[in-house]
Amino acid sequence: MNPRHLAWLVLLAGSAAAHAANPEEGAEIYRRHCSACHGNDGRPVLPGAPDFTRPTALMRSDLSLLATIRAGRGGMPAFAGQLRDRDILDVVAHLRTLR
Numbered sequence: 001m002n003p004r005h006l007a008w009l010v011l012l013a014g015s016a017a018a019h020a021a022n023p024e025e026g027a028e029i030y031r032r033h034c035s036a037c038h039g040n041d042g043r044p045v046l047p048g049a050p051d052f053t054r055p056t057a058l059m060r061s062d063l064s065l066l067a068t069i070r071a072g073r074g075g076m077p078a079f080a081g082q083l084r085d086r087d088i089l090d091v092v093a094h095l096r097t098l099r
């Protein structure tokens with residue numbers, strides 16, 4: 001492998017590690033911004049919100065969920081500008097622990 005490619009790989013691996021989603025941080029953000037509608041344990045409080053404890057609720061990629069949470073949907077407000085993408089990815093990691 002040529003050294004320039006190797007340097008890129010090291011850089012990419014480093015930034016991926018720096019941004020690894022953190023479900024504990026996500027739990028905190030979830031309590032603050034999401035639980036009023038989605039419930040502390042992921043069972044919806046607001047009718048029409050999905051039940052995150054169901055195994056089929058989150059069968060989408062993290063990036064697809066990120067896009068939805070950023071943009072909002074139906075009764076859910078947009079979180080772009082309120083939460084950084086990495087915060088949203090932390091929350092998504094937390095959502096995946098609720099099943």
Ligand code: HEC
Binds near residue numbers: 048
């Ligand atoms: C004001 C109430 C409310 C808040 C606050 C809220 N949501 Fe939602 N959320 C909803 C509702 C209602 C839906 C269902 C939207 C629909 O499908 O029409 C939903 C849907 C979703 C979905 C499923 C989207 C899909 O396309 O299947 C995800 C994931 C989600 N919310 C995550 C979050 C996260 C993470 C937060 C906090 C950062 C949050 N929500 C905050 C009400 C809310």
